[in-house]
Amino acid sequence: MKKLTPVLLVEDIESCLPFWLEKLKFQMILQVPQEDRLGFVSLQRGGVEIMLQSRASVAADVPAMAEGEFLTSGCGLFVEVEESLEHYLPDLQGVEVVFPRRQTFYGADEIGIRCPGGIVLVLAHMSEEAAASEAG
DSSP states (O other): OOEEEEEEEESOSTTTHIIIIIISOOEEEEEEEETTEEEEEEEEETTEEEEEEEHHHHHHHOGGGGSTHHHHHOEEEEEEOSSOGGGTGGGGTTSOEEEEEEEOTTSEEEEEEEOGGGOEEEEEEEOHHHHHHHHO
């Protein structure tokens, strides 16, 4: 595995931004709208990255994630892996798949699974273009 990024679920992103941007001096590196609000942001400071996603955005993007323990836990894990997802799929037999393997607009080949306790873990392999963009 290469990188772990926490995804914090919040009611609304806008009210959280002053804390992360002003108090902790993170920079917003990506934002995705959800209707008339922010649905998702990625924040970074140095080598630390954190993602905020609204509960409404989760429900719209992957309805299965908006059910059960995950929604109340308020945290998901986004793990960027170096190997292709093919490397991990055999070991995931019998694990609950929250969303099936998909290609994203940000260049990831990813799958979402549910961990014990309801936490959702997203395994993502970034395309060469996305990885180059992130490095540069």
